[in-house]
Amino acid sequence: MDSKLKPLREQIDAIDAQILDLLSKRARLAQEVGHVKAETNAPVFRPEREAQVLRGVADRNPGPLAGTDLQTIFREIMSACRALEKRVSVAYLGPEGTFSEQAVFKQFGHAVEGEPCVSIDEVFRATEAGTADFGVVPIENSSEGTINRTLDLLLQTSLTISGEISIPVHHSLMTKSGSMEGITRICAHSQALAQCQAWLNQHFPNIERQPVASNGEAARMASEDASVAAIAGEIAGEKYGLQVVHANIQDDPHNRTRFAVIGRLQTSPSGRDQTSLVLSVPNQPGAVYRMLAPLAEHGVSMTRFESRPARTGAWEYYFFVDVEGHAHDEKVVRALDELKRTAAFFKVLGSYPLAL
Amino acid sequence: MDSKLKPLREQIDAIDAQILDLLSKRARLAQEVGHVKAETNAPVFRPEREAQVLRGVADRNPGPLAGTDLQTIFREIMSACRALEKRVSVAYLGPEGTFSEQAVFKQFGHAVEGEPCVSIDEVFRATEAGTADFGVVPIENSSEGTINRTLDLLLQTSLTISGEISIPVHHSLMTKSGSMEGITRICAHSQALAQCQAWLNQHFPNIERQPVASNGEAARMASEDASVAAIAGEIAGEKYGLQVVHANIQDDPHNRTRFAVIGRLQTSPSGRDQTSLVLSVPNQPGAVYRMLAPLAEHGVSMTRFESRPARTGAWEYYFFVDVEGHAHDEKVVRALDELKRTAAFFKVLGSYPLAL
Structure with missing residues (x-):
């Protein structure tokens, strides 16, 4: 057997040497990108760019490797190259070694500086204070439904959602x-x-x-x-x-928990994006229906709708709405403009690439 | 800025296309390796081969990427290619989303089938029964010292240690x-x-x-x-x-927990290996000292020595010993031959590559 394996292994080793060489070239280009960005203080982490690269890899995959496995490889390649510009720091709901940390790795690769926090509040605080470049918070959990504390804090914060992460969970x-x-x-x-x-x-x-x-x-x-x-x-x-x-009794084996990436970054369109909003209307019959009319009129699909009691008035609700598309997309722009005029409260939480 | 970034990004995209092409070629070679192995029922996962590739990558790294980041990338490349031969199944001490699962990913990459178990006993059982190809068990923990249950089960099992994994932990x-x-x-x-x-x-x-x-x-x-x-x-x-x-008050920021990979595989020498043994001697003055003499005589370094009370006799201990080198290395062979003759109990738990 060894006589058959040896030439194959030598070919693999030769390919690995070429990959190593290309990775180093790619890294030097990433350093040049870093220098250009540094001149204008442009962000190191560009979620839309990374999402495009990962989608492109899966789309152009000639096989036989699985598309998701290729994405895992390229996520680590981008993470390692990005770390040459700056090792991005990410606050998350600790402790280390839990799903939240896995979500951080899934979005940023392993070449990051993870900062475990004791509460969701502290993740927001660390990110707002700039101690961390980004924060990762659970937003929707197939075990507990929506994470209310995250919604409450999103309502108040000056931070923007710049990405979402989806992690499989089992019951x-x-x-x-x-x-x-x-x-x-x-x-x-x-x-x-x-x-x-x-x-x-x-x-x-x-x-x-x-x-x-x-x-x-x-x-x-x-x-x-x-x-x-x-x-x-x-x-x-x-x-x-x-x-x-x-173990694993959930009917859908792909049951997932969603996390939001929060930060000061406004993510540019990636081509397959989602926009998160918070809306509120006066408590009148048909008010919610009328509130949502602009979305339907402009052909913007709603993918999520959650209500959350407001703390301020006895009969008021906030509505957390996800729509397809980026806030810069033409039809989304028009729908949001109208929503803004009709809703009593209107806040765009952020536009970001759909989770892989 | 965009006019400066565009040509750089185009070069990066061109490199990514070349990497993608090479990865696919590598994957097809891995499939051929799989066919050759299948003829003789040879193991899909070869820890010594993967350890050599990862060390080689770090040794030949021309920069500017960090060696450990490159190893993370190549670990995922090998994992994805290996999954084309067979998606290796690995039992570990669950639940999912904990350090044990991270240890699995660190050894096997992400293209594996993880099987969370409720106890260390069950990890051994699942691996012995062949439900899982390998098991990953904690062996030494900087918080609790040695994991006694793992040692007890290693003593009894017919499985072999085929690798070790080291994960950073913080106090x-x-x-x-x-x-x-x-x-x-x-x-x-x-x-x-x-x-x-x-x-x-x-x-x-x-x-x-x-x-x-x-x-x-x-x-x-x-x-x-x-x-x-x-x-x-x-x-x-x-x-x-x-x-x-x-947080993080330990004096050594690189404080670690060790895991053992158990399975039916006898790992071949990788060039930088370690061998784990269990020994026992009659309870006589100087017996332990004499027991260890063969190691010293043949110049075999001991890197770990743990005693564990035997359940069978009132005054007996088992000694868990790690030595530098592979059980096939000439001087280790000679030292072990002698140990075998002099020790009341002698068992080689396995030889495997040193953790990265």
Whole structure:
């Protein structure tokens, strides 16, 4: 076998030498880019440019490598080259070694300076104060729904969303004993129950399902009550000393958590973008419907709509809306102009490339 | 600025196209390697070969990229190519999104099938049963010292250590209140106290330090007693609701946790290897000294020596010993032959490339 492998390995080694050479050339060009940018104080991290490179790699992929694997490689190439201009610092909800840190790596590659923070508030503070160039905060979680604290802080902050990150998450069915014997209720956040519905119908059609405040709360309940099973991430299960009965029970194996990248950067259009807004209207019948009319009229698709009670008035809500397209796109410009005139409150949180 | 950046970006794009082309060529060669290997059922993952490629990349690095950043890129290149032969499955101590999963990515790149397990025992079981191709288990942790359960299972298993992984870890000083007011004791595992000694001498020379069973135990104590501060990782602090007073207080910023890769694979020599052994001797004066004599005689350096009480006899210990070199290296062969004759118990756990 070795006689057959040897020539192949020598060819691979020769290719690696060429790749190494090209990477060094690319890095020297990145340094020149850095010098040009430094003259005008232009940003080191350009999410739209990196998104375009990653999409281009997948689009032009001649095979046989998987497109996502190629993107992982090029993300690290850009990260390493970017670090020659400046090692970007990123505040995130710590501790180290958790999903938030993985989200940082997924957006910025591994050549970054991660700064774990103890709370979402502190991520905003560190980024606003300039201690960190960017912040990464959870914005929507398939276990707990929307992360309200992030929405509240986005409402107040002067920072802009410059990117989004999407990380796969899995749900597990867990109990104190590790078996389903004696279990009479399965508890979880309603969103998690919905995401595991088909599996639950197939495996435990006769056990009552009870929606509770969060999957963490369900895990706590299961730790105190031997008749309760919880659906939660395994981190929550470990925290409360639960044992996994079945792993990965969510119906969609691509269940994900979304993170927002926040910073002072206004991301330019990348060609496949999304814009996040906050809107509010007076509490009148049909007001929300009328509020959304400009989007429909100008053919702008809404991809997300969340309401959040305002703290200021008894009957007011803020609406967190994601629309397709960049705030500089012609039809989005027109729709937003109109929204701005009709809404009682209007704030663009940012435009950014769609997560890969 | 754009007029200056455009030609540079075009050159970068041209280089990316060449890299993409070379990666595809490399991938096709990797597929041929896979076909040759398949004929003889040879292993897909060759730790010694990957270690050599990564060292070669750093050694031949013409700059300006950092050697470690280049290694990250090439690790992902090899991972993606290897996935074309077979997506290697790796059992690890879950849950997902923790340091153990990061260790998996650090050894195998991101193109793997990770299988989170609820216990170290289950990682061994899944790997022994062949459910997973490899297992990744913590072996030595700068917070808790040696992971005894891993050592016990290594003693019994038919699996071999085929690699080691080293991950940076940080200690933080934490209290219930987030301040040091009213704190009279700082608790931690003795190893963690030692690792933060200089920092503690400088900042809190007059507060008593108390070694406890583990940093996790220290965190639990601090959560129940407002006069106790704990030194621990932030994951433990979060588990017990503590707040960080000072982050990263360890004297050595490169404090690390070690993981072992276990599997059925016997790793060939890579040129810079280490061999792990378990030894035991009768309980007689000077027995340990005599046991180690063959290593000294044959010029084999010992890099680690841990004792572990045997469960079988009242006065017996097992010794976990790491030595420099591969079990196939001439002087190591001679030293091990002699050890085998003189030790009451002798087991080679495996030879593998030194962690990067």
